[in-house]
Amino acid sequence: MTDRxxxxxxxxxxxxxxxxxxxxxAALLPRLLTATSGLPGIRLAVRQxxxxxxxxxxxxxxxxxxxxxxPAHRADHRSQGLFTSGYTCLFNPRLLPLRVPLTLxxxxxxxxxxxxxxxxxxxxxxxxxxxxxxxxxxxxxTHFAGAALQLATLPAVATVPAHAATVYADLLGLTESVPPIxxxxxxxxxxxxxxxxxxxxxxxxxxxxxTTARDEE
Numbered sequence: 569m570t571d572r573x574x575x576x577x578x579x580x581x582x583x584x585x586x587x588x589x590x591x592x593x594a595a596l597l598p599r600l601l602t603a604t605s606g607l608p609g610i611r612l613a614v615r616q617x618x619x620x621x622x623x624x625x626x627x628x629x630x631x632x633x634x635x636x637x638x639p640a641h642r643a644d645h646r647s648q649g650l651f652t653s654g655y656t657c658l659f660n661p662r663l664l665p666l667r668v669p670l671t672l673x674x675x676x677x678x679x680x681x682x683x684x685x686x687x688x689x690x691x692x693x694x695x696x697x698x699x700x701x702x703x704x705x706x707x708x709x710t711h712f713a714g715a716a717l718q719l720a721t722l723p724a725v726a727t728v729p730a731h732a733a734t735v736y737a738d739l740l741g742l743t744e745s746v747p748p749i750x751x752x753x754x755x756x757x758x759x760x761x762x763x764x765x766x767x768x769x770x771x772x773x774x775x776x777x778x779t780t781a782r783d784e785e
Contacts, residue, residue, distance in 0.1 A: 575768035581609035584773050587617030587631035591712040591732035592756065596635065598735075599780045618685070626761050633773055634759040635781075637729075647759045648774070650781035655691075655751040656733035658716060661743045663723035668745040670725075675748045676701060681715045681726040682708035692727050695749055716740060731756070756781070 588596070593614050604610045617625055622634035623641050641647055657670055659678070666674050676696075680703045684690040687708040696702055706724060709715050715726040716736035727747060728736065737744050758777055764770040 573768060575772050577604075577607045577610055577772055579609065580769070582769055583611040583613060584633070585613045585615060585631045586777075587615050587622045587625050587634040588636065589616065589618055589712070591729045592635050594713060594735045595731040596777070596780055599783060600776065603776060603780055622759060626759065632760070632764070632770065633777060635756065635777065636759065637754045637756050639757055639759045641759050644762045645759055646762050646765055647757045648778065649755045649757050650778060651731070651756050652753050653729055653731045653756055654753040655727050655747055656730040657725055657727050657745040657747050658719060658733055658736060658742045659725045659745075660719045660721075660723065660741070662741075663721075664725070666743075666745075668743060670745040670748050672748040675725065676703055679704050679706040679724045681706070681718060681722070681724050683710070683712050683715050683726065683728065684708055685710055690727075691751070692747075692749070695751065699749070712736075716742065727751075 597614060600612055604612060615625065615631055617631065617634055617636065619636040619639045622631070622636050622639050623645060625631045626634055626645065635650065639647065657675070659666065664678060682690055682705045692703065707718070712728045712732055713736070715728065717740070719726060719742055720740050733744050736742060758774060760770065760774065
């Protein structure tokens with residue numbers, strides 16, 4: 569076996585770049601950093617990516633591994649399911665003293681923060697519209713963390729991925745609630761280029777992410 573056939577993270581000096589959205593970064597990066605804290609030569613970097621952009625970023629060599637909800641991929645990509653997630657409502661109990669779980673009336677009566685790439689509507693709006701309902705959106709942002717930070721001083725509700733909701737709630741003193749409308753679940757997967765499938769260093773990275781992500785289940 570040659571050195572190219574082995575990878576020892578304890579002695580290697582290697583930087584790995586992960587592509588993921590900020591909600592996944594909030595859930596996974598702290599655990600990844602804890603898992604690699606005893607590996608002085610390993611460096612992790614995260615680049616902002618979505619399910620629609622991560623495949624192109626992999627092809628351009630911008631990231632070594634992508635993590636996304638149902639990522640779009642091609643024949644020369646490989647993927648592996650990591651965990652199943654859904655949606656959770658967040659609000660500041662000091663500004664909105666509501667009971668949990670939220671009722672539909674309370675949910676619709678309160679202002680909302682929208683997290684959306686186009687700033688116009690999100691999955692919540694699609695589900696409400698199908699039921700003949702709507703909500704009052706007072707602001708929008710493209711980042712889940714940005715919405716959570718606004719809740720520190722804003723009496724509003726944000727509906728965010730469940731895997732990030734607990735992180736934001738713990739850090740900012742927010743309250744979590746199951747949404748009062750039926751929201752879908754989805755699989756978060758790792759995605760990479762097939763050309764690195766047999767690379768020992770990349771295989772180690774995939775195992776690291778898989779082991780870390782399983783804590784979400």
